[in-house]
Amino acid sequence: MDNPIHRKNQGIMLRDALRTLEPYVAGQSELGYIKLSANENPFGMPRSARRAIERALKDAYRYPPSDPHLLRQNIAAHHQRSAKWITVGNGSDELLNIIAASIMERDYEGIVAAHTFSVYRQVIRLYGGKVVTFPMPEGALDWRAVLAAVGHRTHIVFLANPNNPTGSYMRSAELTALLRALPPRILVVLDEAYADFVDAADCARGEELLSQHENIVVLRTFSKIYALAGLRIGYALAAPRLTEAFNRIRSPFNCNRLAQAAALAVLNDKGSYQRARAIILAERQRMQEALRRLGFSPLPSQGNFICLPVEVPAEKYAQRLKAQGVLVRPLTSFGLPHHLRISIGRPRENWRLLRALRATRS
Numbered sequence: 001m002d003n004p005i006h007r008k009n010q011g012i013m014l015r016d017a018l019r020t021l022e023p024y025v026a027g028q029s030e031l032g033y034i035k036l037s038a039n040e041n042p043f044g045m046p047r048s049a050r051r052a053i054e055r056a057l058k059d060a061y062r063y064p065p066s067d068p069h070l071l072r073q074n075i076a077a078h079h080q081r082s083a084k085w086i087t088v089g090n091g092s093d094e095l096l097n098i099i100a101a102s103i104m105e106r107d108y109e110g111i112v113a114a115h116t117f118s119v120y121r122q123v124i125r126l127y128g129g130k131v132v133t134f135p136m137p138e139g140a141l142d143w144r145a146v147l148a149a150v151g152h153r154t155h156i157v158f159l160a161n162p163n164n165p166t167g168s169y170m171r172s173a174e175l176t177a178l179l180r181a182l183p184p185r186i187l188v189v190l191d192e193a194y195a196d197f198v199d200a201a202d203c204a205r206g207e208e209l210l211s212q213h214e215n216i217v218v219l220r221t222f223s224k225i226y227a228l229a230g231l232r233i234g235y236a237l238a239a240p241r242l243t244e245a246f247n248r249i250r251s252p253f254n255c256n257r258l259a260q261a262a263a264l265a266v267l268n269d270k271g272s273y274q275r276a277r278a279i280i281l282a283e284r285q286r287m288q289e290a291l292r293r294l295g296f297s298p299l300p301s302q303g304n305f306i307c308l309p310v311e312v313p314a315e316k317y318a319q320r321l322k323a324q325g326v327l328v329r330p331l332t333s334f335g336l337p338h339h340l341r342i343s344i345g346r347p348r349e350n351w352r353l354l355r356a357l358r359a360t361r362s
């Protein structure tokens with residue numbers, strides 16, 4: 001791969017690992033468009049978060065607490081645990097990096113799904129590791145496929161559950177079977193960024209397994225249902241020994257005051273959470289049916305988005321929708337060049353999307 005940051009004979013020698021890093025491809029964002037490209041909460045930040053930010057502003061000239069203990073305690077209580085199990089990060093993106101930094105050595109292998117969030121691959125490579133992918137026939141997260149990818153140099157597995165961008169999930173019984181079969185040296189990172197949108201009773205929940213297995217980290221974020229994507233804050237739940245390591249690695253003031261204050265507020269704002277969840281789940285159902293009526297075959301989804309196979313190359317289809325005023329995510333960089341990922345928006349935005357899809361078909 002020609003990577004311009006790694007040309008030889010230009011003075012500074014950058015690390016070899018950088019040769020394999022790909023730039024992150026973010027969902028499009030442009031003023032004046034309906035944005036269904038980044039799986040955000042379309043209802044915006046709850047009033048409780050705005051008020052907390054306004055209160056925190058007067059102290060913004062001071063460093064935030066280096067150990068956000070109050071927030072950690074509240075998160076811990078939310079999961080019936082103690083603060084010793086919680087690491088707070090600058091988005092779950094940063095936590096993925098911290099986790100990889102604490103596990104990976106050169107030439108270790110890390111396992112990721114064939115079609116999933118690209119940051120897993122990045123952090124494996126950043127520390128000199130090798131990415132091993134497991135196949136996802138029909139978009140399924142199959143525990144046997146994960147197990148088949150394990151070698152004697154495997155030290156980490158990243159699983160998004162539900163998965164971005166397919167919306168598929170691993171069942172509780174399957175995750176239990178996987179954890180029983182994996183050697184305990186392998187850390188399983190269960191990225192539950194979309195767990196709040198799950199309504200399938202048999203979907204695995206990492207926190208239920210934390211007490212039985214030391215080799216799990218569960219990641220949650222305030223970017224999705226809690227609507228704080230722009231503030232960058234998320235957290236990891238893991239056994240105290242791992243949590244202590246993560247907290248040593250993270251930079252001392254990684255979560256700013258405004259993000260900490262807003263996270264505390266939304267965590268205790270059950271009303272906003274329930275309202276957003278109810279509407280998004282109802283809209284997801286309505287959109288699935290409407291898309292099928294239009295002749296599409298959307299994948300079943302447990303996230304706040306729908307993965308849609310399209311006949312035309314995804315980039316081209318996304319351009320057509322953009323011409324109709326709607327931004328969606330072509331999934332070429334996820335290895336799915338004929339699929340789009342469409343976030344669930346407000347009801348009116350979803351209507352606009354359906355109208356745009358209809359227009360592209362006529």
Ligand code: PMP
Nearest residue numbers: 091092093160164193221223234
């Ligand atoms: N994990 C998954 C599966 C995601 O889809 C995303 C965001 N798109 C993240 C993590 C990153 O979330 P955060 O905003 O907390 O960094």
